[in-house]
Amino acid sequence: MERGAKPKAKIEARPPAARKSRKGDGSTSRQLERRLTEALEQQAATSGILHAISRSPTDLDSVFRMILENATRLCGASVATLWLFDGELLRSVAHQNASPEFAEYLARARIRPSRETTTRRAALERKTIHVADLLSDPDYAPPEFQRKEKVRTVLSVPLLGQDTLVGVVTLWRREVRPFTDRQVALVETFADQAVIAIENVRLFTELQARNRDLTIALDQQTATSEILQVISASPSDVQPVLDAVAKRAARLCEAPFARLLLVDGDVLRGMAEYSLDGMSQPRTSPLPLKRTSINGRAVLDRATIHHDDVVPLLDSEYPDAPNARRLGLRAVLAVPLIREGNAYGSIFLWRREPGLFSSDQVTLVETFARQVAIAIDNVRLFRATKEALEQQTATSELLKVIGRSAFDLRPVFETLAENAVRLCAAERGLIFRFDGQLLHLAVGHNVSAKLREFFERNPIAPGRGSNAGRAAVERRTIHNQDVLSDPEYSYGGHKVDPYRTVLAVPMLRGTELLGVIVIYRHEVRPFTDNQIALIETFADQAVIAIQNVRLFKELETRNRDLTEALEQQTATS
Known part of the structure; x- marks a missing residue:
């Protein structure tokens, strides 16, 4: 006997039968x-x-x-x-x-x-x-x-x-x-x-695991935020810390001038300075990050550079310190900003007369350097924590919408697209559903009527001619940093809306393609790893929502069929 739907019994009116015994x-x-x-x-x-x-x-x-x-x-x-x-x-x-x-x-x-x-x-x-x-x-x-x-x-x-x-x-x-x-x-x-x-347990377990991961991450980042607030009074802006350190270093080390420089690619840029006489020093161009400059050597060697008189060394050791003679530098002290092996820049003090800084002064500046490095990490971690908290809030909101939308995917998709655009600094957010052959637009956020009409009239076939189609074929995230530089790209959407950088993430249940999430920017600006991971998390949650709706509908259908069967049997009896 094969599984399958069974025909319902047909009930026909019959003439009254003769009374039996x-x-x-x-x-x-x-x-x-x-x-x-x-x-x-x-x-x-x-x-x-x-x-x-x-x-x-x-x-x-x-x-x-x-x-x-x-x-x-x-x-x-x-x-x-x-x-x-x-x-x-x-x-x-x-x-x-x-x-x-x-x-x-x-x-x-x-x-x-x-x-x-x-x-x-x-x-x-x-x-x-x-x-x-x-x-x-x-x-x-x-x-x-x-x-x-x-x-x-x-x-x-x-x-x-x-x-x-x-x-x-x-x-x-x-x-x-x-x-x-x-x-x-x-x-x-x-x-x-x-x-x-079985399917319910699988979905519930996945959802529970995701919630547990998010809770652990939130707890860890909340604790990190509390610790960072203790370490620094300026968790979101390093500039007040730089200014304070420059002022205190100059005063306590009796240096007429102090400057803090931070690494920016292959150069060092001056970010804060302080002069004891109140006279501002001329701004210098970014210094090359080389061992042939005083601060460059301190950063690259991750070691304090301390000379009682730098003038005899300018030609042989520091040819890339052109302002040293012009400014009258003699005694110099450059201390790298190091934390956990990372060099973020340096603190630079100098005097116009020869003579070493005292060991206490050197130790103090090295302590300042550690504090600045902590402050820099503090700001970076704070910003990363803020971004992560916003992402976690968004994922939590999405989970709540999933819980409330047992039979309707549209609120889930709309919340997902809106959060994806906001948290990833994208111009548009699109969610496509796959019908087995083509990707059809289900929801668009911040999409004009003209653009929506284009996508609806031009469903996307899996293939390498579009980002969504490529994600569908390859069953993986596609990050196209510039569609105009992609020789394989042929989909005409960018002619309606001039997008450049595109991120397409497939919604997969195992290897089964359910749809694709797409966000994009009008300028060439790649999405970060965290932003890509966030959209991949949203894709996982969208899959759970789709499966939840399917399960609820199956359960509702089964209950309705059983109820009808019981009613028919009751009526027959």
Whole structure:
């Protein structure tokens, strides 16, 4: 018997039948009562299983036990087993009324889909297998344990999720007594409920893991923010720290002038300075980050440079210090800003007369350098933390929308697109759904009517001519830094809206393509790794939302079908 929808019974009006004897009426009444009782018991069982699924979203064992207990009781089976498929082998995960020897066998059994037993054949053929007498059927070669267990009538029903084998549920009797059509249909319903429970657990576990990761990250970053606030009074701007250090270094080290320089690519740029006499020093051009300049050597060597008189060394050691003679530098002190091996710049002090700075002064400036490095890290971490918190807030909001939108994906997609554009500093956000052949625009954020019309009239085919199509074909994130420099790019969207940098992230359930998220900018400005990771997280959440909606609709349909069946049976009785 193959799985599939069964035609509903057609009820026709008939002329009144001749009255039967009281004995006949009593027999018919008892049959109707039995059928009604059976239907009510089956309805109660399926409702109880659905309740268990909703009550214990992560506990499959109790759901499996309830399914097997109800299956054996309502179908009059001797033993029931439930197997799960891992893509290669079936393993038993639950059983009912198994003997100790059979339970021991099930605990170690790993079987492949084949034609040897009903369980294996149901897995192989992806359909219900019902054998009236296993020992009399020439197509089967039951193992020895089945003979010892006196297995005769067997029913095996596959657990199927979108034509994908999930597992098998098997019932058998020790006498030759075939299962009724109603009993077969009931076990098939139980199999569908087992699939829903398995998928529910998977989705819930994924969602729980994602929430746990986000909570851990938020806790860590909140703690980091608190520590950074203690370390520095200026967590979001390093400039006040630079200014304060320059002033204190000059005063406490009795240097007429102090300057702080920060690394900017292959140069050092002056970011703060202080003069004891109040006279500002002439601004110098960015200094080359080379060992042939005083501050360049301090940064590259990650070592303090201290000379009592630098003049004799200018030609041989520091030819790239052209302002030294003009400014009258003699004693110099350059201390690198180092933290965890990273050199961010230097503190530079000088005097117009020869003579070393004292060791205490050198130590003080080195302490200042460490504090500045901490402040720089503080600002960078603060900004990164702020960005991460904004991203986490966005993902949390998206999760809330998913929770509220059990049957409607549009609010989820609209929230996703809006947050993607805002947090990634993009001009537009687009979400495409895949229908098996083409990508169709589902939602667009900050999209003009003209652009929306273009996308709707020009659905995207998987291929290398567009970013979304490329992401669909390659099943991976596509980061195109400039579409105008891409010889393979041929989609005409940029003629309607002049985008340059594009990020396309596929929404994947395993290898199945559900859609693509696209954001882009009008200028050539690549997205950061954090921004790419955020959109990939949004894609994962979108997949969960799509699956949730599908599961809710399947569950609603199943409940409606069961209710209709019960109403029909009640009306018939």
